[in-house]
Amino acid sequence: MFRQFGPADVLYILEAARWTLILSAIAFTGGAIGGLAVALARSSQVTLLRVLSTGFIRVFQGTPLLMQLFLFYFGLTVLNLPINPLLAAAIALTFHASAYLGEIWRGSIEAVPSGQSEAATALSLTYRSRMRWVILPQAARIAVAPTVGFLVQLIKGTSLTSIIGFTELTRAGQIVNNATFDPFTVFGLVAVIYFVICWPLSLYARWLEGRMRRAYAR
Numbered sequence: 001m002f003r004q005f006g007p008a009d010v011l012y013i014l015e016a017a018r019w020t021l022i023l024s025a026i027a028f029t030g031g032a033i034g035g036l037a038v039a040l041a042r043s044s045q046v047t048l049l050r051v052l053s054t055g056f057i058r059v060f061q062g063t064p065l066l067m068q069l070f071l072f073y074f075g076l077t078v079l080n081l082p083i084n085p086l087l088a089a090a091i092a093l094t095f096h097a098s099a100y101l102g103e104i105w106r107g108s109i110e111a112v113p114s115g116q117s118e119a120a121t122a123l124s125l126t127y128r129s130r131m132r133w134v135i136l137p138q139a140a141r142i143a144v145a146p147t148v149g150f151l152v153q154l155i156k157g158t159s160l161t162s163i164i165g166f167t168e169l170t171r172a173g174q175i176v177n178n179a180t181f182d183p184f185t186v187f188g189l190v191a192v193i194y195f196v197i198c199w200p201l202s203l204y205a206r207w208l209e210g211r212m213r214r215a216y217a218r
Contacts, residue, residue: 002181009176010189016172017193023168024155026090031097031154038102040131043109053102060099066160068092073164085166093154093161100150108143109135145208152198152205159194169193 041053060068072095073088081087112135120130162171173190177183 003179005176005180005182005185009180009186013169013172013176013186013189013193016167017169017197019166020155020158020168021197023086023089023093023158023161023166024151027093027097027158028151028154030090030094031101034094034098035101035105038098039105039109042102042106045127057099057103060095061103065092065096065157066163068096069160069164085161085164088164089158089161089166093158096157097150097154101147104146104150105139105143108139108146111142112138142212145205145212148201148205148208152201155198155201156194 038053038056041049042057044050044053069089069092072092073083073085076083076088116134116138117130120134125134158168159170161168162174165171167175169190173186177186180186
């Protein structure tokens, strides 16, 4: 017996949208920490760090996010840990974000003119001081636009966690649709919510890219 789509269903979907934002925030924060470590390792003068970080990136960029979610979700049982969809989703998305942000930020570091590093070396600055005071501040300005663009992709990527039973925006839409059998209304609302969340970020990323191009054109 199907029921009619109503206000309670709208509230349920909006409540689930909060979990989409929470999961995105957790994954982006963890990915930012991991991504910085990966970017620094990729730019390191230590061969072992470069090899390990390159392997990490190739594994997590070269495999589907859905497979990574399955591996972490079912892998928890191997470690005798409780199967927790939120924990598995957070870990998988954090590793996924670390790989992509690491590569984005590595490219931003390498985009800083080599003369900056050479000048810092001439001033007898250590590698840590060069990165902290000279290279990373300039790389950060370059990285802002692609980082915001990746955040939009990460938010949309959280929809895949519905496969492992995490009740975020897409999963809530599936649950409501199964009860109301009104897919056009339900998933239309879900799409609108995703659009409202992601569109301003996409515009911001586009504006940042334009601002960066104008700054370099001067």
